[in-house]
Amino acid sequence: MPARIEDVAAHAGVSTKTVSRVLNGYTNVRAKLRARIESSIHALNYVPNPSARGLAGNRSYLVALVYDNPLAGSSYTMELIVGVLQACKGTPYNAVLHPFEATDDLAAQIDGFVAQHRPDALVLVPPHANNARLLQRLDELDIRYSTISSKLRQSHIDVGFDERRAAAEIVEHLVSLGHRRIGHITGLRGHGAHAWRLSGYRDALRRAGIAYDESLVVAGDFTFPSGVEGAKALLNLRRPPTAIFAANDDMACGVMREAHERGLSIPGDLSVCGFDDTPASLVMSPGLTTVRQPCREIGCLAAESVLQSIRDPALRQQARVPYQLRLRESTAAPGKS
Amino acid sequence: MPARIEDVAAHAGVSTKTVSRVLNGYTNVRAKLRARIESSIHALNYVPNPSARGLAGNRSYLVALVYDNPLAGSSYTMELIVGVLQACKGTPYNAVLHPFEATDDLAAQIDGFVAQHRPDALVLVPPHANNARLLQRLDELDIRYSTISSKLRQSHIDVGFDERRAAAEIVEHLVSLGHRRIGHITGLRGHGAHAWRLSGYRDALRRAGIAYDESLVVAGDFTFPSGVEGAKALLNLRRPPTAIFAANDDMACGVMREAHERGLSIPGDLSVCGFDDTPASLVMSPGLTTVRQPCREIGCLAAESVLQSIRDPALRQQARVPYQLRLRESTAAPGKS
DNA sequence: GTCAAATCTACAAGCGCTGTCAACACAAAG
DNA sequence: CTTTGTGTTGACAGCGCTTGTAGATTTGAC
Structure with a gap:
């Protein structure tokens, strides 16, 4: 049978109320007494019963x-x-x-x-x-x-x-490598991640002095198949992009799949980057450039x-x-x- | 303020204990009364308080x-x-x-x-x-x-x-494709999955009349890097295998990575299969043959x-x-x- | 030393439920 | 008609804690 608050009180020679004060972090208990109670708690290996606590305090924890x-x-x-x-x-x-x-x-x-x-x-x-x-x-x-x-x-x-800034940074990385035609596959409309990552993409282009080309942005929904579809759309353009920034890793994997299907080598023929740093991004061949979201x-x-x-x-x-x-x-x- | 058992009892005109019996699935309540109580529960939108329940019944749910x-x-x-x-x-x-x-x-x-x-x-x-x-x-x-x-x-x-049987089946699949030299990267020793999957591998070889070759089995630990290492060891053999069965998908991904590094095409130069059907196995290029564990x-x-x-x-x-x-x-x- | 503020005790109530046990109803048996 | 047994229902205590009240004790400031 586990110890109860009563046992702790008896052991420390105080009232149960004071033990309760200590347990619940009330500050109006003198340091010395608090220490004594805490050592009693430890000695008896006391842990308050969550159900009793919840019931009495009208909380569920x-x-x-x-x-x-x-x-x-x-x-x-x-x-x-x-x-x-x-x-x-x-x-x-x-x-x-x-x-x-x-x-x-x-x-x-x-x-x-x-x-x-x-x-x-x-x-x-x-x-x-x-x-x-x-x-x-x-x-x-x-x-x-x-x-x-x-x-x-x-x-x-x-x-x-700051997803917008992160997206901008990763696109700037592509720009710094020399890419000028950069495709983007967006996330699912309604998610903040859709708008922020798209805005970041545009921010980076603007700062690099690259005109925004609507045809290089296709709608995705964060899924692998939508990445494949997005890649198809972008790679079928008369002037396909040399790099694709997918709004998340799953879609980036889809892009890589489609590139492989077409015999395009990555990153030789096409650079790909994602967003989120999911475990898959590490095991892909080649490893996927992405943003680690903590x-x-x-x-x-x-x-x-x-x-x-x-x-x-x-x-x-x-x-x-x-x-x-x-x-x-x-x-x-x-x-x- | 949510309804209490007391309210339900009053509404149904019974004691709280009887309501409690219904709530806890006791069978000794007459069908008619049970129905009445259940409709009261529904009418009052009653849900028992887990803390109270736990405290009284000495359970935590x-x-x-x-x-x-x-x-x-x-x-x-x-x-x-x-x-x-x-x-x-x-x-x-x-x-x-x-x-x-x-x-x-x-x-x-x-x-x-x-x-x-x-x-x-x-x-x-x-x-x-x-x-x-x-x-x-x-x-x-x-x-x-x-x-x-x-x-x-x-x-x-x-x-x-039945991991052993599943492992045997996937290796038999390789055999049926014509592979005779099949490598295996094992899981972490101590896990059942290590022994079962290895046993299955050996079962399949035995049934196919292929001699067990110790040098084709290397130790892994279920991680991606250990898959890379395992692949290196196997592909460096004088007579490397034409197929590798990794004891899980992460290691299989490692094998694919190493194969790509060496310019080996999958499945042309090397067949790879894993185990578990993790999400990564679907997004890999090419898609990974594996066993779905439910x-x-x-x-x-x-x-x-x-x-x-x-x-x-x-x-x-x-x-x-x-x-x-x-x-x-x-x-x-x-x-x- | 005095007084107010801070700290602490004792005690009671009660959170909402279930367990125990007694009471009751009703049938079958005598 | 009573007795016995079986199944169903109810009264009540109590699970272990928090909260509140009233009063006792200690503390620190002046």
Whole structure:
């Protein structure tokens, strides 16, 4: 039978109330007494019972990660999960996962989920992070939440990185190699990543004094097949691009596949770069030039902030974490094989 | 304020205890009364409070997925998670994740985790599923658990698939294409997957009347770099193999990388096949021939069984789920380009 | 030394549920 | 008609914690 708070109180010679104060981080306990209680906790190997705590305090000690059905992008989600778990470590909080089916009655779904599990806080991943109705419903329910890479310019907690600048940098890398005709396969419309990465692409062209050519930009949806299709469209142009910047790695892999099909060598005949640094980008041959998005840090920060906001409801924070260019073998100067 | 069991009882004109019986699936409630209570539950939109339930019933309604630090194999873990979540859906149970750091004091770690979160059940993934000391400790703590692909022939719940047979099948596929010199890069020693897949390889050779050649089998550790190294060793042989069966996809990707480095075309100069059907195997060029391991079903089944065993502690079950060969473009008859 | 503020104790209530056990209804048996 | 047994239902305590109140004690400032 595990120790109870009562046992700790008796062991330390204090009231249970004071032990409770220590457990919950109240500051009005004298340092000396606090130390004594903490050593009793340690001696008895005491860990508070989460159910009892939750029941009495009307809390669940649960943070839910709300993400899209993970058919695609599993490594992205997985990394976020690792980050969220890291943030929960050492706290009484536990992470639970909630993959939302992408349906219309999202409000109903969130209501059901909240009713059942009563999470104290949510971390929302795109596309849900961009769903204004959802956020509004959460506000109504008075549930704290943070978002990841939300394109909504709202006054809530959000964590992301400067995707526009990162996209610009990777395109500038292509420019610096000598490329002038650079194709772009966009992400799925509606995602912030679609607009930001496209804007970055245009920023880089503008700064390099290269005219924006609409025909070099084709629509993708972040999937491998859409990368293949995008590559087909671009490579079928009368004057095909010498480099293609795909808005994510899966599509970049699609581009590489199509290039191989056509017998084009990479990077000799075509430079390819992606975005996200998924595991696949490392195992591709050649290795894929991409942007490392620090998913773990993002997940960790998003969870930490939202937990902090439980104590301090006024907290509003727009954190931007650093990204890194990963230059690998899929990009080189044009026209040399 | 959400409805409480008391409200439901009042609405249905019964005692709270009877409502509780209905909620917990006790059979000794008359059908008519049960129906009335169920309609009251529905009418009031009642969902029991997990904390209260847990406190009163001395349960946590938590299933923990215990896996290795997810630096590698994130898609495998992710798929298992999806399966476990699926199994929890519609039950009062919730899934929590516990990535174990691979340290020596595993018993201490599990004790700490159990003390803090008090999960009702665990699902163990290799290599932890193979840790006899860990299982013993769980038995001592009287915590239900199930394992996934455990190589321990113990009397507990385990879910997996016939890896040996699957490995044999994929090697037979190579044989049927005309390959006689087939290399194998093994997995990490200690994992069941190491032994089973190697055994399958040998089974296939034996059945094809091909002598087992030790020099064609090199040790890997399931990582991409070890695949590269393994490929180097095999391709440097005086008589290199015409096909390589890597014990997982990551290593197969490493083989493809090395082949590309050497200017060997796949499958023209070298056939490659992997195992697991990770997302990368689909985006590789050419697509990788591999074995689909039904991770979701496995995770789901493992969680379902262990939840069932909470009610029925006598439950022992060794489930084998079906696998599928995925024949893609990385394998072909030898010697034709 | 005095007084207010800060700290601490004791105790009770109660969070929402389930377990225990007793009560009850109803059928079959005597 | 009573007795016994079986199945169904209810009353109530209590799970382990937090919160609140009222009062005791200590502390530090003056």
